[in-house]
Amino acid sequence: MNYHEKAKMGTKSVWGGEKDYLVHGASQVPIVPSVAYTYDDMDEWYEVATGRKKGHIYGRNTNPTVQAFEDKVKVLEGAKAATSFSTGMAAISNTLDTFLRPGDRIVTIKDTYGGTNKIFTEFLPPKAIEVQFCETGNHEEIEREVEKGCKILYLETPTNPTVKITDIERMSRAGKAAGALVVVDNTFATPVNQNPLKLGADLVIHSATKFLGGHADALGGIVLGDDEEMVEKVFHYREINGATMDPFAAYLLLRGMKTLDLRVKRQAENAMKLAQYLQKTDLVDEVFYPGLPTHPNHDIAKKQMSGFGGMLSFSVKGGVDTVRDLLPQLQYSHRAANLGAVETTVGPARTTSHIECTPEERAAMGIPEGLIRVSCGIEDAEDIINDFDQAFSYVKNVVKI
Known part of the structure; x- marks a missing residue:
């Protein structure tokens, strides 16, 4: 062997x-x-x-x-x-x-x-x-x-x-x-x-x-x-x-x-904590993360995965307009069409994973225009959550959505 x-x-x-x-x-x-x-x-x-x-x-x-x-x-x-x-x-x-x-x-x-x-x-x-x-x-x-x-x-x-x-x-x-x-x-x-x-x-x-x-x-x-x-x-x-x-x-x-195991485990921990935070956030309609018990195939994920990964997505009230106001306020996230990096990276599907598709094609796949994809990095989870929290506060208090 x-x-x-x-x-x-x-x-x-x-x-x-x-x-x-x-x-x-x-x-x-x-x-x-x-x-x-x-x-x-x-x-x-x-x-x-x-x-x-x-x-x-x-x-x-x-x-x-x-x-x-x-x-x-x-x-x-x-x-x-x-x-x-x-x-x-x-x-x-x-x-x-x-x-x-x-x-x-x-x-x-x-x-x-x-x-x-x-x-x-x-x-x-x-x-x-x-x-x-x-x-x-x-x-x-x-x-x-x-x-x-x-x-x-x-x-x-x-x-x-x-x-x-x-x-x-x-x-x-x-x-x-x-x-x-x-x-x-x-x-x-x-x-x-x-x-x-x-x-x-x-x-x-x-x-x-x-x-x-x-x-x-x-x-x-x-x-x-x-x-x-x-x-x-x-x-x-x-x-x-x-x-x-x-x-x-x-x-x-x-x-x-060489650091794959370390990175991925930290990213999964951060993703779970961020997903749990987002579930309690007023401006969020729905959170998609296989580690959450609310995920429709959570049991299958538990069976075939040893960890739930560093990727999650969530949809926001107000759709694209909220996305435009929210994402620029994040200090610890790249707004970019990439994922899996040590830095947290965010973006809507309309400019990242499914930019090649029309709005109608995205809708047919169940991807709302107000969906935000998050690739969690290896930062401290508390800082990531605080960063999202201040961005949501800005949208609620300044933009007043």
Whole structure:
């Protein structure tokens, strides 16, 4: 047994996947910016180039720093194989393009990230690929549609931005019974809180830009699975089409992941405290956080997650007008289209997760224009809550909503 299998998540975050890449006595994985790799032995070069021997040929295919990043996430997710990408959306789109062909059918949920939703509504139908949307959380409906036949069952849980929950184990059983490939976007949960492969999924996807990196300074994506041949197909598609991760980004993501366990646990603590505060706030209509007993799928979240994550959202009275008045008053939050960083980050879905969608499309997904997404950082929870409190006070007393 690999000793990493016995280690706790904090230890895996620090040590996982790095030892093979430490050179010249260095304690940190180096950045290897080389585009090409030279060989004196022509036969060895051929063996590496044809995949019969481990090694590197060209940067679009593989890179030592990037491979170290992949190996670390493999350890964290408990996966046997992984391939990385330049962005999270590249990981999603390349995976779908690898397996879907004209005439195929995909079953998914209505509440996926806006960019993912655009792939389903705008890019796949012209390729003669049918996309069937189901109500998120309606497991019976999803099972009925999967039984009709599909190539891929695509899930995202918790969802962006309304943090809805889908039972991965139950849906994986349904998918496999129908011969479908079960793909789960695990970006919001992170490997610290949820491991879809252990719950029966075939492939798990992360936007590494978010919680994995954690410092909002590097783009990346990754796809992982236990079927090495399956992941190899995704890698082959990526190496030819070219959505390759940059080695400097891989280095930054590796460095960020060393504190993943610490960050994510602190962010989850802060999210729970903020969610509880928001529930008692006059200007708030509804709070969405899977850690709250009021969440419609709280029991499923408790079953499949070891923590409820750092993401929450809430809707405000007064809609967009309140959003415009409230958010600029926050002193300890970035108003930006990002999440998972050490700093708290806020924004409405209309300018963050679902900016690509029309107001009508957002409404159809159950996303009100007055919804605010919050990615809790690692600040002291008391300061985050006090900051929101003074912002709400401003809206009530100065703007007088």
